[in-house]
Structures are given as structure tokens and as C-alpha cells.
Amino acid sequence: MDWDVVVVGAGPAGCFTAMQIANSGFKVLIIEEHNQIGFPIQCSGLVSPRVMELANLDDSIIINNLKGLRVLSPLGAQLQVDCSRVLALAIDRAIFDQKLCEKAINAGAILQKGLKATAAQSIPGGYQVTAVDKNDKNYTLNTKILIGADGVESNVAAWLGLKHDNLKAVMYSADVELAYSDANLVSVFLGQNFAPGWFGWIIPLDLKTCRVGIGYALINSGYSPRHHFQQLIDCYPQIFKGYKIIRNTGGTVPLGLMPKIYAPSAMLVGDAASQTKPISGGGIYMGLRASQICANVAMQALNDNDFSEKKMSIYQTLWENETKEETDSAMKLRQSYLKLKDKDIESVIRFLNKPKYKKLISKYADIDYPSILAHKLFDYNPWLKVALKIAKI
Ligand SMILES: Cc1cc2nc3c(=O)[nH]c(=O)nc-3n(C[C@H](O)[C@H](O)[C@H](O)COP(=O)(O)OP(=O)(O)OC[C@H]3O[C@@H](n4cnc5c(N)ncnc54)[C@H](O)[C@@H]3O)c2cc1C
Numbered sequence: 001m002d003w004d005v006v007v008v009g010a011g012p013a014g015c016f017t018a019m020q021i022a023n024s025g026f027k028v029l030i031i032e033e034h035n036q037i038g039f040p041i042q043c044s045g046l047v048s049p050r051v052m053e054l055a056n057l058d059d060s061i062i063i064n065n066l067k068g069l070r071v072l073s074p075l076g077a078q079l080q081v082d083c084s085r086v087l088a089l090a091i092d093r094a095i096f097d098q099k100l101c102e103k104a105i106n107a108g109a110i111l112q113k114g115l116k117a118t119a120a121q122s123i124p125g126g127y128q129v130t131a132v133d134k135n136d137k138n139y140t141l142n143t144k145i146l147i148g149a150d151g152v153e154s155n156v157a158a159w160l161g162l163k164h165d166n167l168k169a170v171m172y173s174a175d176v177e178l179a180y181s182d183a184n185l186v187s188v189f190l191g192q193n194f195a196p197g198w199f200g201w202i203i204p205l206d207l208k209t210c211r212v213g214i215g216y217a218l219i220n221s222g223y224s225p226r227h228h229f230q231q232l233i234d235c236y237p238q239i240f241k242g243y244k245i246i247r248n249t250g251g252t253v254p255l256g257l258m259p260k261i262y263a264p265s266a267m268l269v270g271d272a273a274s275q276t277k278p279i280s281g282g283g284i285y286m287g288l289r290a291s292q293i294c295a296n297v298a299m300q301a302l303n304d305n306d307f308s309e310k311k312m313s314i315y316q317t318l319w320e321n322e323t324k325e326e327t328d329s330a331m332k333l334r335q336s337y338l339k340l341k342d343k344d345i346e347s348v349i350r351f352l353n354k355p356k357y358k359k360l361i362s363k364y365a366d367i368d369y370p371s372i373l374a375h376k377l378f379d380y381n382p383w384l385k386v387a388l389k390i391a392k393i
Helices: 011-022 049-055 095-108 157-161 226-236 283-305 309-339 341-352 357-365 370-382 380-390
Strands: 003-008 028-032 062-066 068-072 078-082 086-093 110-113 115-123 126-131 139-147 167-177 185-189 199-206 209-216 244-256 266-267
Touching: 003 011, 003 283, 011 095, 011 139, 011 283, 028 095, 028 115, 028 226, 049 086, 049 283, 062 199, 068 199, 078 357, 078 370, 086 095, 086 244, 086 309, 110 370, 115 139, 115 157, 115 199, 115 309, 139 157, 139 283, 167 226, 209 266, 209 370, 266 283, 266 309, 283 309, 309 370, 357 370, 370 380
Parallel strands: 003 028, 003 139, 028 110, 068 185, 139 266
Antiparallel strands: 062 086, 068 078, 115 126, 126 139, 167 209, 167 244, 185 199, 199 209
16 A cells, blocks of 8 residues: 555645644645645634644634624624633634644645545555546555545545535625724624525624625525625625625535445545534534544554454544534524524524623633533523423424
């Protein structure tokens, strides 16, 4: 075999997985179809402080610290919660990817940019990956373990027979020039008309630049994501007065667990394995955490020279032990949210807009683990759960 591990995709999940395996002295190759790591950016770069600790990166990629949240109902109600702690960070996503990639290379992984994997087939003792470079030159790479970290449209998943039609959130996001009154406050816009099943957002970078985005989580809303973005702008003319798009991006995020994320001698990680948060679509934290588990299982397999289905299945077991409860309950919440009409959203926001609930939100809101806050709210007011059941939400 040429390689112990071939990782397809140099996004955060691929690089972080590669770094850990290479750190233990294994021969790791990362192939990335683009020539520049971190580009094109398909992200709004909002992460919890936990991500920086996990990735062990310095603060230089942090653009802004966010300490508050304002949720707006389409019918006028608002809920604003200010926290004394940092709730989330706006980061430079391209540099984040580049730094993780640098770490993988420093650990000993080899990076091949501008090389696109085009097929993978099982061979005795592993996989044979076929790849093509920008000059149409073909490469054949033999590896003991193949790791698909190739994002939401993962071809590796398809080649391994693991492709699953998960629900997806479709998003449009833009960096905009916009006068915004509170540089530490994230705004979330709810409304089934402009953001069916999802939400819109403003993430301030400073007092005059923000990331504004919108998504929908229905199979097909009938309109383009850009159309939904315009609807959001039109709904809030005062907030978006004078806005100017600097650059824009978009893409999809898979939601919910995948039935199978491994095969003999192979694993999927990150968006390729649908390792995202169903409430927000954030995939960076989940992808990094999954990378740690994936890398550990790969290293055990290499040490034991055992690449069997059973050995690789440990990855899925460990991943589900850690996340199934949170992900499934978030998916249920998502389903419940789909049933809400705008007038229901208005009622929920008005109901929560009381000092006692705002205090709980301020104390327990966690963008990686929203169920913590949900449990605290239900513990505080058990009738809330009953009311939701009666309303069949
Ligand atoms: C509009 C938008 C906003 C978002 N905002 C946030 C946010 O604020 N916070 C957050 O946590 N998450 C956010 N996400 C989700 C986040 O971007 C993803 O979860 C994250 O990028 C997943 O990382 P990954 O490494 O799994 O995959 P990716 O980052 O998609 O990386 C996959 C890599 O594989 C490469 N590749 C693909 N196919 C091949 C091939 N055949 N051969 C070689 N290379 C290949 C790609 O070029 C790419 O570099 C957002 C997503 C979108 C679309």
C-alpha cells in the first residue's frame, strides 16, 4: 500500500482527522480538488468558543466576540438576551481551514492540492482511489484506509454505497456593509414565509460590516435562496436600510444522522457523514469532534492491522453514543418548528420574553448543545412541555 490513510477533502474535518493520524506517525495523504485551501468559502463562520479550544488555534482568526442574541418574530415581537459570557465567535473561515491544514502538514501529512478524487474501489487490504489533476493527469493511490471528508455532496459516500438522502437546509449568505447598532448582538429572524423551516441571521463583524444570511429546510421552497434573502431584506427595511453586498456565498447543509458512516477500510467524516447541528446547521464543531473519534478508530485499526466492518463500526457506535440523543431531539424540535405558523412563533417569543426565561436563556444557551437550555426551560416550567404536547408541537 502507498498510504496508511488517504483523506479526500481538505476542509476542517479532513484536515483535523489527517492531523491526528499523522501525529502518530502514519503515512497520510490529503487530496483537495481546489488549488487554495479555505476557498470558496461556504460558511458564515459562527462557532462556539469550544471550537477554538478543540482546534487549539490562537485568537488571530477571531473577528468578533458575540455576547447577545435577538430573536425577531415576523409579526413584530422581539426577544433580546444579553449574556455576560461569549456565546459565539465570528471567525475568518478561510484562515481557519488554512491553519488546520498547516497543522496537518506539520504533523507529517502530505497535502496534494488541485487533485480531484474521481473513483474508489475496494482492493485486497484497502482501497484504490483514482484522481485527476488540473492537467487531466490521472493518479492511482492505494490506501489501507479511505476517509471521505468531501463535504455535503460526498462522492466518497456514493462510491462506498453509503449515500443517504438526508434532509438538507439550503442557504444563502453574504458579507454586507450595514450600519448595525450593537456589534456584539446576533439577530435571528424567524418567519415561515421568508425562511420556511429555517431562519435568517445577522452576524455583526463590527458596527458597519455584517454577515447576513437566510436558509430554508424544505425539500423545495419553490424559490431560489437569493429570493428568500431578498424577502428578508424587504421584510425589515429599517434594519437593512442602505445595505450593500460585498460578497456572497451559499450551499446546503445535511441534517440528521446518517444510517451508516463506515465500510470495511473506510469512514466518512464531517458534512459527508451529515455531522451537523440540526437546529442551526453549524457543522464545524460537530465535524471536529467527529474527526477525533474517526482518527482514533483509524489509528486502532492500523495498529491492529484490522480493517474489518466490525472494527470500523466502532466509529459509528462511539459517534452515536455521543450525539444521537442530542441530534434526534434537535431533529424533533425541527419537525415541531415546521408545524408552527407565524402567529405561533409570535406567541412563543412573547411567552419567553419575560425576565425569568431570559435569565435562563442567558445562563444556559449553548449553540452546540441547545437541548441543555430546552431541559432547563422544561424543568423550570413543566407546563411548557404539556402545552407543547397539547398543541401537538
Ligand atoms: C451558507 C452556509 C453557512 C454556514 N455557516 C456555518 C456557521 O456559521 N457555522 C458552522 O459551524 N457551520 C456553518 N456551515 C456549515 C459548514 O460550512 C460545514 O459544516 C463545514 O464546512 C463542513 O466541513 P467539512 O470539512 O466536512 O466539509 P467542507 O468544508 O465542505 O470540505 C470538503 C472539502 O472536500 C473537497 N472535495 C470535495 N470533493 C472532492 C473530491 N472529489 N476530491 C478532492 N477534494 C474534494 C472540497 O473542495 C472541500 O474543500 C455553513 C454552511 C453554509 C452552506
